[in-house]
Amino acid sequence: MNCDLTVGKPQKVLLFYILPLLGSALFQQFYTLADTIIAGKFAGQTALTAIGASNSIVNILMAVALGANAGCAVLVSRYFGAKEHAKVKSAITTALLSFFVLSCVLLLAGVLSCGPVLEALKTPEAAMEDSVTYLNIYYYGLPFLILYNLGTGIFSALGDSKTPFLFLVASSLANIFLDWVMVKPWGVAGVAWATFLAQGAACLLTLFFVYRRLKGFVSEEKAPLFSGTLLKTLLLLSIPVILQNSFVSVGNLVIQVRINELANAEGIGITSGFTSGFKLLVFSTTCFNACATGLTNYVSQNFGANKFHRIRQGFLWGLLISTALTACFVAVTMLAATPLVSLFMPGGEQDTALALATGVEYIRLTAPFFFVVNVKIMADATVRGCNGNVGFMVSTFSDLILRVVFVFLLTPFMGFTGVGLAWDIGWTLGTAIALAFYFAIPCLKKRNLKKYDKDDRLLSAAA
Numbered sequence: 001m002n003c004d005l006t007v008g009k010p011q012k013v014l015l016f017y018i019l020p021l022l023g024s025a026l027f028q029q030f031y032t033l034a035d036t037i038i039a040g041k042f043a044g045q046t047a048l049t050a051i052g053a054s055n056s057i058v059n060i061l062m063a064v065a066l067g068a069n070a071g072c073a074v075l076v077s078r079y080f081g082a083k084e085h086a087k088v089k090s091a092i093t094t095a096l097l098s099f100f101v102l103s104c105v106l107l108l109a110g111v112l113s114c115g116p117v118l119e120a121l122k123t124p125e126a127a128m129e130d131s132v133t134y135l136n137i138y139y140y141g142l143p144f145l146i147l148y149n150l151g152t153g154i155f156s157a158l159g160d161s162k163t164p165f166l167f168l169v170a171s172s173l174a175n176i177f178l179d180w181v182m183v184k185p186w187g188v189a190g191v192a193w194a195t196f197l198a199q200g201a202a203c204l205l206t207l208f209f210v211y212r213r214l215k216g217f218v219s220e221e222k223a224p225l226f227s228g229t230l231l232k233t234l235l236l237l238s239i240p241v242i243l244q245n246s247f248v249s250v251g252n253l254v255i256q257v258r259i260n261e262l263a264n265a266e267g268i269g270i271t272s273g274f275t276s277g278f279k280l281l282v283f284s285t286t287c288f289n290a291c292a293t294g295l296t297n298y299v300s301q302n303f304g305a306n307k308f309h310r311i312r313q314g315f316l317w318g319l320l321i322s323t324a325l326t327a328c329f330v331a332v333t334m335l336a337a338t339p340l341v342s343l344f345m346p347g348g349e350q351d352t353a354l355a356l357a358t359g360v361e362y363i364r365l366t367a368p369f370f371f372v373v374n375v376k377i378m379a380d381a382t383v384r385g386c387n388g389n390v391g392f393m394v395s396t397f398s399d400l401i402l403r404v405v406f407v408f409l410l411t412p413f414m415g416f417t418g419v420g421l422a423w424d425i426g427w428t429l430g431t432a433i434a435l436a437f438y439f440a441i442p443c444l445k446k447r448n449l450k451k452y453d454k455d456d457r458l459l460s461a462a463a
Contacts, residue, residue: 005159005301006081010310011317018294018321020161024152025290027165027172029283034172036279037343038179039191047188049268050130052275056253057110057117058138063246064106065146068099069153071238073293074300074385075230076157081304086221087230089214092154093223094230096207099150103143110139121253122260124268130188137192144196144203151206155213156297163209171202240389251400255407255419262416266354270416273358276344280363281423284329288374291322292381299385308443315382315438319375326374333367358416365420369427376431379438386444391437399430 005013039047072095079087118131152164175198182190217223263270295318302310333340341359345352376395384392403426410418442448 004081005077005298006305006307006310010298010313014294014298014314014317015321017159017161017298018291018318020165021156021290021294022287022325024161024165024168025287027168029286030172030176033279033283034176034179036275038176038183039188041344042183046127046268047130047191049124049127049263049271049275050134050188051191052256052271052278054118054131054135054138055275055278056121056249056256057135059249059252060246061106061110061138061142061145063249064099064102064242065149067238067240067242067246068095068146069149070241070293070296070384071095071153071234072150073153073157073297074237075234076154077159077297077300078304080158081301085217086223088158089217089223090225090227091230091234092210092214093225094227095150095154095234096147096210097226098231098234099146100143103146107139107142110142111136114139122257122264124260124263124271126268127271133189134192137189137196141196141199144200148199148203148206151203151210154210155206156293157300158213159297159301160213161294164206167202167205167209170205171198174198174201237389240393241384243393251404254404258407258411259419262411269352269354269356270358272344273341273355274362274416274419275359276341276355277359277362277366279344280333280340280359281366284333284367284370285373285377287325287329288322288370288377291318291325292377294318295378295381296385299382303386303443308449311382311386312444312449315378318381319378322374322378323371326370330367330370333363333370337363337367361417362420365417366423369424372424372431373427376427376434379431379434383434383437383441386441388437388441391434391440395430395434395437398433399426402426402429 005017007013036051039051072091075091075095076088079085079091114135115132118128118135123131152168155161155164175194178194178197179191182194184190186193259271259274295314298314298318299311302308302314337360338356341356341363344359345356376399380392380395383395403422406422406425407419410421412418414421438444
């Protein structure tokens, strides 16, 4: 069911819209964690290290999928909020066709460059073969990944956050079951193929229901299957998010090189420990991002409808919802850091103690700063929904550049501790920049809001 986010009490609309998005994020991260936990427990620490070494590249590919999701969602929600149904249909089909072609190009480039790239990242020799296997299978599933994320973005833009949630629940449960079945005979390759199969099924199911939803839109104006004009707008919305996420992933890739250097010097447990801790961190921040996705679509619909008072109210209520969620994650990760990291650790292997200590240290250094990065993520979401892509990119790039710089500045004399502190510094300064851009949004300034009454009707028009 499509949902108009421009009407109703902002707190109620946002809460019921965000909850399924949050559920989707939880399940998506749950089965990502399941991959890693099952690989570590049943395929050994080498498999865990292989997944960790591949993650920096996987995250770059995910950046494309998330950029496609965000750009398409903002564009479709804007036309949906303005009741321009022909453009809604054309924007959806243009996005699907364009990003399918891009995914095929990336698949080919990835398979051809896989080995040399992993070598350049100084992947530990013991994990090289498993890393290549895992990453190549991931490339094969890239079209499924990108089109699935496009589909969820389309549903979210139409105000429907429940449908993709149900698909993801089914996909996650299937993925975990396949992990369990396939890891024992095929090791890390089995984990990768399990994700491929589950992601593929979720993608096809999502696209089928997108097609059915498109048939429900009726408009007098003919909707072209592909529009160069809409593609240009889509790219203008998607590329900043892709660049932002890619830049973050490239920064994490550079950091991974430093982690691998520490592992080569001190033991493979450094890489597997960081992988475990980072997976837990990503699990938490992805849930904050789910709240931000809901806020962005809410803001974008209201921006398209010129309901600027609702945008301001939505930011405050969205921040309240996400802060309550943040408090839960901080409490759990701080109090249960050791048992959580232990979930990833195989028993009786060399360097397990080092891996456990590394993962726990990283989580305990970064978890208190979830409160800080949560504010940044929600401010960025509002800026992006109000068409402020430049501000969104600047705040994110600043955060990442600082993290990369401080990792290399602090680790020579602080060791792995410097990695966690670098995250804290980057998040804090990045949040200050994000808030500066939020307060600079033109349509939310007092002089603009005074032009409208409390129901967002233009006062001159009412007179």
